[in-house]
Amino acid sequence: MTENMHRILIVEDEEIIRAALRKLLQHNGYEVSVAESAEAATGDYDLSSFDLIISDLRLPGEAGTSLIGQAPGVPVLIMTSYASLRSAVDSMKKGAVEYIAKPFDHDEMLGAVESILAQHPGSGTAQAQEADEAADSESDPAQIMFGQCDAMQQVFTLIRKVAPTETTVLIQGESGTGKELAARALHLLSPRASKPLISVNCAAIPESLIESELFGHEKGAFTGAVSGRTGLIEAADGGSLFLDEIGELPPEAQARLLRVLQEGEIRKVGSTQSRKVSVRMIAATHRNLKAMTRTGEFREDLYYRLNVMQVRIPPLRERRGDILGLASRFLARQAERMGKPALSLSPEAMKALERHRWPGNVRELENAIERASILADGDLITPAQLDLEMETGEDYAIPSSLVEGDNEQKPPPSRESDAGSDLSLEDYFQHFVLENQDRMSETELAQKLGISRKSLWERRQRLGIPRKKG
Structure with a gap:
């Protein structure tokens, strides 16, 4: 462990996700602590000692949003499924710096963490602040160009x-x-x-x-x-x-x-x-x-x-994991110029950004964010304001039956309780599909995971998970 690495607290009640996320962040050089609830987080740790708190929205006892503001200057990233997007938007209004929808890719999570830490250099320990100042050299390519892939x-x-x-x-x-x-x-x-x-x-x-x-x-x-x-x-x-x-x-x-x-x-x-x-x-x-x-x-x-x-x-279409991180940077810059610090992307807008092929690459993305920032009526940017020519073949709309806020139903954890510490987020997806496809249709599986049927099919192909015959 290095002296100057960023400290991150994960607050998540599902062991599989908690262990997989901890493993992912530690592998990428972060010092990670975990808690199963908001009460455990405040009771076991000094929240002001962390650079970032990543919390599930729905937890046993108090909601993850209860951690917002308990440590001034420490940003809170809220995790939620697509079944709770309305609650996620509410969490942003309460002060969460960002939210991320489950299930998320490794690159998506790492991009969000990197972007938040870059935008909040004053949070966390004195050692982390010194490390940020030492790394803030304009001559380093990573300071001039963004890229986590x-x-x-x-x-x-x-x-x-x-x-x-x-x-x-x-x-x-x-x-x-x-x-x-x-x-x-x-x-x-x-x-x-x-x-x-x-x-x-x-x-x-x-x-x-x-x-x-x-x-x-x-x-x-x-x-x-x-x-x-x-x-x-x-x-x-x-x-x-x-x-x-x-x-x-x-x-x-x-x-x-x-x-x-x-x-x-x-x-x-x-x-x-x-x-x-x-x-x-x-x-x-x-x-x-x-x-x-x-x-x-x-x-x-x-x-x-x-x-x-x-x-x-590489073109932006080969850097899918960087799209939201780049968009976040451009949005923060545009929000500062316009004096609209609360400006944010709706979940639908995020999905639209991720699915666009970006023939104009990073320049096109920057222009789209600038245009949408100007056209936004309030603080939330929608796909219509991005004005992207979407590819056909997939319905990006989220069924109204899934956007119910307090009625979120989480996929059940794996029965293999002793395997949690070795599972990645892709493993979690695979375990859930294999455990439930005998009693659920493809539509039901997709709804529980908060993704479209096409996305479910694509992940099956990528992970080699065959559909159950019959």
């Missing part, structure tokens, strides 16, 4: 390794994935951090002007050149140059750029003299440069000069 953690690791070197980097990724943020992290982690980072979108500069913009020009070099001009590459001397959408460079500019990479020299348009420059090159593209070399659209020698080290930023 394995793919993004690999991106962060690669950036940390390659940034301190002089190696040229090619960033691959679809539009809106955050390629410029990755370039900023590479620059800020490099020895050139005190020098400028010049960013150029090659697709945004007219082809007739791009050479002049990049390399500069002498007075009279062409019609309209009434004075000399320093190019962007020279302006980045000593620092880094980020060339976004480098696949859009015309052939003449490609040849000039190759000389910069090979010789470290630039020559202004209309000049006969070359000048030495020291520039760390970072390029980015959403196109397949290798395929473009076969068609002659991109110089093969330039491609190999650029592709010394490649960083691939």
Whole structure:
């Protein structure tokens, strides 16, 4: 156990969920304590010593919401099934910082915990506060970009390794994935951090002007050149140059750029003299440069000069576990700008965000949150305000019979009482389905678990749980 890890209290009366959640959080570096009820939590622990309290909504005795406010500054995350969404909304009004619907994925829970702890740095122990301050460095990629999934953690690791070197980097990724943020992290982690980072979108500069913009020009070099001009590459001397959408460079500019990479020299348009420059090159593209070399659209020698080290930023559809964490960050930022601190996403809006394919990636998500924040009539954002084009094939509406607040019925715990400490949340789902599918229809199973029939089928496929024949 490290001295500075965050302390989390889990208040949950079901042994299987309590043990699985404890195991999940401990595995991810958190110090975890547990209690079976709100009364046990207040009797056994000093609540102010924790950085976060995660509590079930319905507990024996007092409800989980009774813990809200008992330790000022300590955020409370409420867990609830979809059968109690109305009560969950009420818990937000009482002061819960967030709620999460059961059954939840590991990534969803970890994303919520990370987001809450990032937004509440003043809670918990003095050691945790010191750790937060020490980690709050803008040069770390994890502080510039958000990503809890394995793919993004690999991106962060690669950036940390390659940034301190002089190696040229090619960033691959679809539009809106955050390629410029990755370039900023590479620059800020490099020895050139005190020098400028010049960013150029090659697709945004007219082809007739791009050479002049990049390399500069002498007075009279062409019609309209009434004075000399320093190019962007020279302006980045000593620092880094980020060339976004480098696949859009015309052939003449490609040849000039190759000389910069090979010789470290630039020559202004209309000049006969070359000048030495020291520039760390970072390029980015959403196109397949290798395929473009076969068609002659991109110089093969330039491609190999650029592709010394490649960083691939995954699209948002491959980062499902990060969607709600990103949305929470964007929403907090937008709420602060608008002076609406209570702004939150409805459960239906969360599900809509998770199911959208996000062709515009993180940029599209940020725009959707900003739009919805402006259109929201109150403090709760609905799917209609997100205005997403939903995929067909699934009904996202929650039956009114399930939204009854105080009438929540929990799935029964596994009969294997001695196996709880080794079960994950996926194990809990599997045990519940296997124990109850003999006496329940698929519809009833889905309703008890608070998910749709399609989601139940998808989880069966993922976990290899066959349907009962007959």
